[in-house]
Amino acid sequence: MIRALFAAALAVTFALPARAEVEIQEVTTPGGLTAWLVEEHSIPFTALEIWFRGGTSLDRPGKRGAINLMTATLEEGAGDLDALAFTRAKESLAASFSYDVGDDTLTVSAKFLTENRDQAVDLLRDSLINPRFDQDALDRVRGQVVSIIRSDAKNPNDIASNAFNNMAFGDHPYGSDANGTVESVTALTRDDILQAHQDTLTRDRIYIGAVGDITPEELSTLLDNLLGDLPETGPALPEAVEPALTGGVTVIPFDTPQSVALFGHAGVERDSEDFFPAYLLNTILGGGGFESRLMTEVREKRGLTYGTYSFIVDKDHADLWMGQVQSANNRVAEAIEVIQDIWADVSENGVTEEELEAAKKYMTGAYPLRFDGNGPIANIITGMQIEDMPLDYPATRNDKVNAVTLEQVNDVAKRYLRPEDLRFVVVGQPEGLTSTN
Template identity: 40%
Template sequence: MTETLAPAVAGPALALATIATVSAGPARAIEIEQVVSPGGIEAWLVSESAVPLISMQFAFDGGAAQDPAGKPGVANLMSVLLDEGAGDIKSAEFQEKLETLAIEMSFDAGRDSFYGEMQTLTENLDEASELLRLAITEPRFDDDAIGRMRAQTASGLRRALQDPDSVAGRLWSETVFGDHPYGRPVKGTLETLGEIDAEALRDYHRRVFARDTLTIAVVGDITAERLGPLLDEIFGGLPENADLSPIPQPNLPEGDVQEVVEMEIPQTIIQFGRPGLLRDDPDFIPAYVVNHILGGGSFSSRLYQEIREKRGLSYSVYSYLYPLDRVGVIAGGAATRNDRAAESLALIDAEIRRMADEGPTEEELAKAKRYLKGSYPLRFDTSTKIARQLVEIQRDDLGIDYINERNGLIEGVTIEDARRVAKRLYGDGSLYVTMVGKPDGLVTPAKGG
């Protein structure tokens, strides 16, 4: 990697640029510039003029965790309303402008962040930027648009009530996080959705949309000199500081937890997990490698081999690390016949305990590191993927040179690291398990382990 202080740039557009040359694949390298606008708004830029297209991704801290207590779904409903009219432009006209100019604009509420995305042809950048500015600084929240989007969201919620995967996921969050904000349904409920009005949406917008928690990444046919003032044009009208409610660390259950919701379906949906690690934990990279061996490596993982390949109990079985801002957890899932649910769960439990006791083999570790290093460039094969990765790297405070360092961190994981972290990660093997279906032959664990 090369990292240099950029030469002076004419005009005020670029206050400082840190350039990181990123080898993201055999064909080319990616140069990341840290751009600071005249108004002090920062963004990471990958300038690429080969295609006349610009992708901008951004995020505000907050997400669904900032929904008012007792009223989940505010952030999610707002995410589908921001492009339903803004400023003096009503919904139909706003949507027509996006379609006519081939501008893609979307928003999404995660647990801890509120995300936005805009893609445009270079020739339409001015119009696209103005529409994005209006959407994030002057949303209308008209009653007709709220009613339409509320009805659309409610329709999805009704379908989710009959979908076993959705039921299992919601049950798992409620079981693990309880009445903590992480335990609330991101999309709300049919009851709370009806209570969300324009006032609640405007209050959320006022508290969350601010410059101090904003991260931005831009990829495409734009220079640092052009991007600098553009950042002020789009985001400069936002308040300087957010007014976020403090989110406490959740108290996770101790020991085994098992909850079942009966549903008349031929399969049982299993979701499982246990405490994990925060993203800034020094052991996170070794844990990531170890989880790949256990359940993250799809066709090569221990869970896949034992449950799918050897016994044909499930079409897929997986696990992953889920680091939220306030807590880290491990999560996973599988679907199997009702009469094989107990057997499948016992195998999952056994493999987790075996990983805790023995850790991976040296051969497993070598294969995992080889795969994780070789597949990393696939995260950067489109402008949208690059921009989203850069936003997440900024949110995680990993540094502009992380992309260059990441594979070295993977390679540096030793067998001693992996076995030590496996024991730390999976501990006594206890699990939080939720199931939806008609599972046969389950043994209910004692509460509290």
């Protein structure tokens, strides 16, 4: 019955009307934690997001993959419960916990019914404060991670991504696979995992968002109980790094009928006044689906690919403007040439007022659709905090988009799109392409 109620709550919650204007309250707990809350009492269900800044970039020297392995093992038993007992306890409460980690952030997502809130939070607390890290669980998850690493080594997309990141960032944590290598992961000990846990889940870098059937007072008590015993501080974050990319092509031979190409150069900071013009520019260039310049010229007019895209990558310590394309080995050289020409043309000549208005319509129309349930809203408001956005951002964001002028967009195109710095990493057997520089 509890599971059925939880499923019904999810169904109703995700059917709520799309909305971009939400009433966010800032909650400060007696223990000094700060959270953002959107109260929604129509359904007895709460979504909670807890993010820790740092992520896999905090791996210690020689311990690459430790934080990834630690994160994957958090739900493999906690407190008095081994992995199986923990799973059964979570299911009996119809609660949902998930743990993930990226270059800059470790995220914990939880959903629970109001009637089971206290028990669910106690269980979640054990997974964060008292994870068991039993050796058999560590070895089982380690085996899964090693399998992923070996599989990625045969995947052209992962090969391209790892090679590109290494070229861009070298010895910086961004320059290596967060999963680690087979050798580094195999060598990790339980003590390494305990250290990774101590380094990563710390109170000084917590960002919290909650949406649902909970009051500010209830949330305050919940958070101090849930997170109050975490370590106060962790190690220093990595230094900022400038992508060390130069223009040209890097070919990585791989036996496949289609070549995969990843390309990019340095990008734009999220807190820059140029970000919204850049975001609109990218929508026109390659981020707006079938209407983008890249898709029109590379796919529609020439049939060189099923899809090609560009995207802005905003990391905590570096920024990139990137894209990707996949094409037959005998056509990928032409696809790359067309992409280079488009990049140069937009940089030099900019875009049109018609393209800008279409991009604004696309961006402003799509934004409210993200607010389609407690979980997505909790995710959004937590991301807003980590990006240092104001409480009223959801209500003002589209106004900021609409205020961007054609002059601003074309100025950003000239300053940020640098075709001479565009580096292509091509994995496959491309005809007519050789590595340069």
